[in-house]
Amino acid sequence: MSRRARLTLFGLAAAGLAALLLWSITGLPKFGDYHGAYGKILNKAAPKERQTSNVVAAVVFDYRGFDTMGEEFILFGAVMGVAMLLREPREDEAPVPEDPVRSDALRAFGISFAGATLVLGLWIVAHGYVTPGGGFQGGVILAAAFLLVSLAGSYRPYRRLTPVPIVDFAEGTGAGAYVVIGLCALLIGDAFLHNLLPYGVAGKLSSGGSIPLLNWASALEVTAAFVLLFNEFLSERAIMIDSTRRPP
Amino acid sequence: MAPLQATIMTLVALGAVAVALTTDLVRLVIVSSAYTLLLVVLFVVLQAPDVALSMLVVGTIGYPLVLFVAIRRDRADE
Amino acid sequence: MDVLVPLPVAIPLLSAAVVTAIGHWCGRRFDDLIAIGATAATLVISLLLVFRSNEHELVYWFGGWRPRDGVALGISFTVDPGSAAVATLVSTLALAALVFSWRYFDEVGKLFPVLMLLFVGAMCGFALAGDLFNLFVWFELMSVVAYALTGYGVEHAGPLEGAINFAVTNTVGSFCILFGIGFLYARTGALNLAQIGEALAGHRADGLVIVAFTLLVGGFMTKAGAVPFHFWLSDAYAVAPIPVCILLAGVMSDLGLHAVGRIYWTAFSGTLSAGDIRPVLVGFGLVTAIVGGFMCFLQRDLKRMLAFATISNIGSVLVGIALLTRSGLAGSIVYLNTNGLLRGAAFVAVGILVRRFKSGDELDLRGRGRRAPIAGAVLVAAALALALLPPFGPFLANALVVDSAIALGYGWVPPLLALAAVLSAGTILRAAGRIFGGLGAGEDPLLSHEPEESQAEPDDDRRVSPPLMWIPAGALAVVGLGLAFVPELAGHALRDAGRVVDRSSHAREVLGGVAPPAAPIPPYSPSATAYAYGIASAGGALAFAAFGLYRRRLPISLRRAAARAAAGPVAGLKELHSGVVGDYVAWLTAGVALLGGLVAVVVR
């Protein structure tokens, strides 16, 4: 199909689609007038029943915790997929190149900044079920701390910090732990992913029953997943640097 | 609806067009990061701090890195 | 609550995590063995669930969050024999694929078994899900894994393009699904399908309901590969490694339709009347069946041929669902399961050829297949059954659909279904005749040539033990053919379908825990008309295969006339399957707009 034909087809189709969407929008409750029962019940019930002040976290890790298990595995599967797609054919597996950093000051700055990021990430994970944040957001920040080491230092220490088997281990453990917590409930005769621990008092870090466990499991998984993801993409970059230095 | 909400939504609408129409890749990364930040503000306005934080970490850490590596790979031969 | 219900998801996912975590330090075959063991366990559990759900549905609430006053707080799985059978099909095909791929993917180490396990868990979750958003989560997991597996052959342009087209179109399809979920949540405040159905029932369908239905069905039809959402499918299935194709073509496509059936009956049947939307969906199904069959005929690359045969089959399954009757749904359940096994068997047979002769091209392989008789037998048997030959499963399924269509006054549907079977199965028979019998001409300019660079099977020069290749092929074919001899198969399917179509008692069972009394198994035997269609289409397929092989022997004047008449449509259809993702997304948009427009016209 020519470009013009494609855009004409799309123009007609998009007009139809837009008309459909606008038609359905007239049937929506007005913005701000939402009265669905599901969210209302949870907003009322979760802080009391689950002793969790962040109701979103209660939904994510408990009421709809099974969705989150799927979500963890989406990330897990995507990272495994990226690792497979970006693999290097054996014969041109080059030694990892040195990408020397320009100054020691920069390196020191980067490393200390990485430390601060690490603390921030841990804090956001830890308080995820009390205030906004949680395993996913904190996990990405933790992975960023590892990334900073690579940007400030060089690719090689990053690689040394994140040897693939260890990160794979963390990744598998994090994702597996989520399922294992679910199965533990099954073993003691409850439903899969049923709460295992005492609820505690809302607003405290010890509150929320199983939520902190699942939260930390997903933080581990997300951190490892993003570290692997960055690792795969950065080794693309390293190969490029290598190939520009030694023209074939 | 509050004027603040209407303003930020209009900006998001314009930002979407800007992203779709930008073809220069480096500029695209910048425009799309700006669009992500607009979304973060919109989510805060819509009382969704968890989502805003998620969008923020993804938009400032995840996307730019993979995009830049892909762009460098694209330009490696030129 | 039955403890087995979460296991078809939990076992494969946990095994994938374990292999990732410790695979590095364990022996070389550890990952393969874990994958095969976990898949076999999933198979056994899914099969147990088929029997356990026989009397009444198994409703499982994750986290123990049972509904309160009819409001679902958590996520449910609803298991009936139909959905458990799909999970069984998933694990059966995956087991065959894993055995076939023993030592096939050593280059990527543990990554391949890990991705396959995730694929299995996701598809089982999708088959059993009773919650709209949970359905979306499993949909995404299986999609993400499938994109990666399709792009396995990263050093060739074909797999890269196929995987990108697959990923982009299916992701756009998933946005449609999300919009549909959002609209329904805004209207009903619910994500549980049964609860949505209760909230919508009895109200006249307005724009929101119609558009939500359109977006959901459009999104799932993208996954299924119904015309005009199908363009990505042939690109992806033609280039994915064979073991992946077994799962993609054997069951993933059908899962999209499984969801369409479930969503209509559980959520929409109380507000959108079957009589209104039946013609629209039947139309989409028939166009898919015929276009798929016709495109199938034009292929010489075996994988691409089977990909179009899959599209044609999908069209037939869609017709069964689209009749929106108990009998049609029962037919689609039988069709989906038997066809899935038989297409899987056909793909393994092609895989044997590709591995032995390093070619998957019908013309290149002419006569060479004599040295692989088992592959030939499997391919011919599968093709004959797919051609609706009595008494095998596809015939039985078609009989259920035919009887239902005639009862509804849709007497024009069965001949078209038979035509689709003739086109697709006849083409497979043509290929089998040429490859294993050395029949027909060695050249055929009408057939599309598959460029070299799209061959992306791993090159392995190691000797593979032959039983590891023909056992999966034979087992899938035997089970696929043998299913028809399960006593009262059609009756069981009818009873199961009857439970699905009874929306209000299903909702009471899910939301209130009130199981309806177990229904007796209705008797069923195919009508004489159905036998006539079955025999006619099997004969037609053989005749069509002969036509494909010996076209050149027809009188020259006839051939010229036919060539003139066919040239336009053939060139047009080939041109439409352009391989450019922008075109495909434009078609997807057009398909959604068309579907929505038609539904709007018939409903309002």
Place this chain on the structure above:
Amino acid sequence: MSYLPFVLAAWIFVVGIFGIVRSRHYIHLVVCLSLTQSSTYVLLLSIGYVKHGGAPIFKDVPQGTRAVDPVVQALTLTDIVVSVTVAALVLALAIQAKKHAKTMNPDELRPVRG
């Protein structure tokens, strides 16, 4: 005016698909894919918005305060993860396309035909 956020979501959706359809570069295409996905975040969050409602976090406010719907926020969180994963996968495929087929233009990478 009270439908503005929903119209905004529909707008982003259509604009994003337009970007995908006319894209000449896979990286641009991936960004447009994520752009289209952002329409679903806007839609979901706008649906669950309650006028004068606070965030569904009851740390420093008494329980029972009017709050927006938490469920759509949980759904959006999953949605964002999906968006990142799909973007990473398609970019990985695009990088390989550049490496082995020397192009990132969808119109040029077309070995698969009819």
